[in-house]
Amino acid sequence: MDLLPLRYFQVVARHEHISRAAVELRVSQPSLSRTIARLEKELGVPLFDRQGRQIRLNSYGAAFLARVDRALRELDDGRQELSDTAGPVRGSVAVASETLLTLASSLPGFRTKYPDVDVRLYQSSGAVMQERLRRGEVDLGLASQRIDDPALETAEVLRDEVLLAVPTGHPLASRTSARITDLAGEPVVTTTGEFWLRQLLDRLFAAAGQCPNIVCEGNELGATAFLISMGLGVGFVPVMAARYDQAGVTFLRVEAPDCYRVLTFAWRRDAYLSVAAQRFRDHTTESLRSEARN
Incomplete structure (x- = not known):
């Protein structure tokens, strides 16, 4: 045939x-x-x-x-x-991530080290990412949450603390930490339910017996801190994202257990993972861990 x-x-x-x-x-x-x-x-x-x-x-x-x-x-x-055994690392690797900002710092170094590898990036929610992996549309997924799928192999990259972001001048801005109960009635900026940030927010508020007052929800996680700086409300931002200059935003520790995201690489268990994809996974893992240490 x-x-x-x-x-x-x-x-x-x-x-x-x-x-x-x-x-x-x-x-x-x-x-x-x-x-x-x-x-x-x-x-x-x-x-x-x-x-x-x-x-x-x-x-x-x-x-x-x-x-x-x-x-x-x-x-x-x-x-x-066969191609991998025949010569230097080349080819392509397709990667899905819930926010592309997570990959931004590691990409230049990878391109310098492996100039013959073409990298294609796709922004996807956790559920869409897993479906793309199962269908073979992407080689790797970088999730911001645990993945429990028997069809996928996973490797934890790091645990990234999640902070509370408030506009500069907000009553909480003079403090170093806050409890979820301190946010009662506060306007909240977050994402839609398919993204990890909203799932974390819902879990933390439910554990505190609170209902969040959500005034803005979207699909672009990277825009959260900017919207908060514009005075739309308060919200959660991971430490790695908070390291970028965010004028008009103050970050506080959250007094709640398990207030972090788990960055995890995932790939198909029953498929061959190309050398290019392996190199991308390993390079990005080391780059992110180094960034977290610094």
């Missing part, structure tokens, strides 16, 4: 839309439709249910997709493994 129709089938199955798949594959819609039709004829069963222009992966297609994903992943891993 030719591999190209299988790769086309993967993309169509992911989009469940011929025209969107054709755009990604850079082929014409009629050509893609004919390729899928020939594949179905060869297999002897339809892979999609069709209603007008709508297509949906059916039970045959879902079962076949699982096999196709596994087979093509093995072939791709085999090709990468």
Whole structure:
């Protein structure tokens, strides 16, 4: 069986839309439709249910997709493994992270050390990151929370304390620490629920018997301190982010247990991790730990 129709089938199955798949594959819609039709004829069963222009992966297609994903992943891993043994570190590594600021300081050093490795970054919530890892869309995920997924291998990078950020001039700004009960009724700036920062906030407030007064929630964790500096409210910021100059913000210790994030690298347990990805993981781990020590 030719591999190209299988790769086309993967993309169509992911989009469940011929025209969107054709755009990604850079082929014409009629050509893609004919390729899928020939594949179905060869297999002897339809892979999609069709209603007008709508297509949906059916039970045959879902079962076949699982096999196709596994087979093509093995072939791709085999090709990468051979490439890794044939010469210097080269290729590409795709990395997902909940906030790209976490990777910013380590990237220049990695590019200098491994100029032949192309790095692609994707911002993703924890749940989306795990799904991308399982589908093989990224090689590594750098999560800010513990990952409990039997399909993934993990390695803890470090534990980063989380501070309370308040606008300069706020009544709490003259203190060195604060309790969650001190924030009763305070406007809070945070993220939406799929990100670790909101999950930490909800856990700490619940443990203190409080309900946060959330006035601003978004998907960009790196913007939290800036929004606080504008006077929108108070919020949580990890130590590593607090080290960047944040004019108009004062940081306090939080008097609560487990007020930290756990930076963790994750990758697929059943897949070959390329040398480029291993080098990226190891370089970034050492860079982040060195930054935390300093």
